[in-house]
Every structure is written in C-alpha cells, then in structure tokens.
Amino acid sequence: xxxxxxxxGPFNVPEGATVAFNCTYSNSASQSxxxxxxxxxKEPKLLMSVYSSGNEDGRFTAQLNRASQxxxxxxxxxxxxxxxxxxxxxxxxxxxxxxxxxTGTRLLVSP
Amino acid sequence: NAGVTQTPKFxxxxxxxxxxxxxxxxxxxxxxxxxxxxPGMGLRLIHYSVGAGITDQGEVPNGYNVSRSTTExxxxxxxxxxxxxxxxxxxxxxxxxxxxFGSGTQLSVL
Numbered sequence: 001x002x003x004x005x006x007x008x009g010p011f012n013v014p015e016g017a018t019v020a021f022n023c024t025y026s027n028s029a030s031q032s033x034x035x036x037x038x039x040x041x042k043e044p045k046l047l048m049s050v051y052s053s054g055n056e057d058g059r060f061t062a063q064l065n066r067a068s069q070x071x072x073x074x075x076x077x078x079x080x081x082x083x084x085x086x087x088x089x090x091x092x093x094x095x096x097x098x099x100x101x102x103t104g105t106r107l108l109v110s111p
Numbered sequence: 112n113a114g115v116t117q118t119p120k121f122x123x124x125x126x127x128x129x130x131x132x133x134x135x136x137x138x139x140x141x142x143x144x145x146x147x148x149x150p151g152m153g154l155r156l157i158h159y160s161v162g163a164g165i166t167d168q169g170e171v172p173n174g175y176n177v178s179r180s181t182t183e184x185x186x187x188x189x190x191x192x193x194x195x196x197x198x199x200x201x202x203x204x205x206x207x208x209x210x211x212f213g214s215g216t217q218l219s220v221l
Binding site: 004008032034036041042043044045046049087091096097098099100101102103104 | 142144146151152153154155156159161167169170201205207208209210212213214215
C-alpha cells in the first residue's frame with residue numbers, strides 16, 4: 001500500500017452539492033492528518049487539521065477512521081470557489097519534519 | 112507581511128548548468144523545507160532544516176544541495192541540472208504542523 005493514497009478525480013459536482021473524498025494511509029501509528037487545498041498553479045494552503053476522530057469548519061468536515069486507516073473530507077453546499085485540488089497529508093514522523101503528500105483529488109464545481 | 116518568498120518564478124536551464132533557487136521567510140520559523148511537485152505525484156521532500164546550521168535529507172535529495180546560514184534563508188542549489196529535475200519547486204516554512212508555502216518556481220531543464 002502507498003503511504004498516502006487518494007482518488008485523483010476529477011469530481012464534477014454542481015453548485016450546492018455535497019461531495020466527499022477519501023484518503024487512505026499506511027502508517028497505523030500516524031496521529032495527525034491534514035488537508036491542504038491547492039489552486040491551479042498555486043501553492044498549497046492548509047485547509048484543516050485532524051487529530052482525533054474529526055474536525056469541522058463551516059462547510060468542511062474531516063473525519064478519521066483509524067480502524068480502516070482513512071480520512072475523509074466532506075464539503076457541503078459546494079461553491080464555485082471550492083474548485084481546487086485537495087491534498088491529503090500525513091506526517092512520516094511525530095515531529096512533522098517529514099510530511100507525506102497524497103497526489104491530490106481534483107474538484108470541479110459547476111454552475 | 113511577505114511570508115515565504117521564492118525566486119525566480121520561472122527558470123529554463125540547459126543540461127549541466129547549475130543554479131540556486133532562493134527562499135526567504137520573515138516569520139522567524141525554525142523549520143524550512145524544499146519540495147518538488149511532478150504530475151501524478153504528490154509533493155516530495157527534497158531537503159529540510161530545523162534551524163540555522165542544521166539540514167537533513169528528504170526522500171529525493173540527489174542532485175540538490177542546501178545550506179542554512181540564517182533563520183530567514185534556505186537556498187536550494189542544483190549542482191548539474193538534468194532533465195529529470197524539470198519540476199515545480201516549493202519552499203515552505205513552519206513553526207508547528209502548519210506549512211506556509213512560497214509561490215513556487217517552475218523549472219525546465221532542456
């Protein structure tokens with residue numbers, strides 16, 4: 001299994017839809033997880049951190065399933081501005097010096 | 112507040128040439144790192160530093176050198192550019208688990 005694996009998409013959804021992405025990871029000792037957002041030809045930016053079972057921030061919810069070793073990102077009421085690539089990130093070590101990035105899931109929200 | 116500044120934004124090199132990608136941050140972060148991003152692959156760590164005078168290798172360090180003489184600056188040197196080093200390079204800094212990225216350098220090696 002790859003260290004971090006994501007469905008590349010693209011996920012094409014209409015405005016207002018709810019969409020969810022999954023990310024699987026191989027290191028069962030991982031304690032923290034992150035979702036970064038990357039717009040086309042731009043730098044990644046932190047969207048959410050996940051330390052326990054999950055985290056919620058407005059329309060975005062991240063959930064962690066340790067037994068199955070995956071994290072998910074749920075976006076409710078999708079906006080055109082949510083169109084981007086969403087990167088799943090897992091630290092390789094507890095000190096966060098070595099982060100493993102997934103290849104990203106591309107989301108396209110259409111009017 | 113500039114954050115993380117990378118230069119240049121674009122660069123074309125010939126095989127065998129050397130160059131330095133510059134990275135500077137003004138947030139007084141101890142941790143800095145360099146990643147490369149290639150199509151179909153996640154960002155891969157090249158080198159990182161946990162403070163001035165301290166550097167270590169990431170997962171793809173071959174062909175690259177770094178040094179950290181100050182907290183602010185973390186340049187990445189390509190010793191002898193190869194076509195396999197064609198990529199988008201991102202510098203990042205952090206004081207915790209949150210990475211702040213520069214805007215990237217698109218490098219083409221012909």
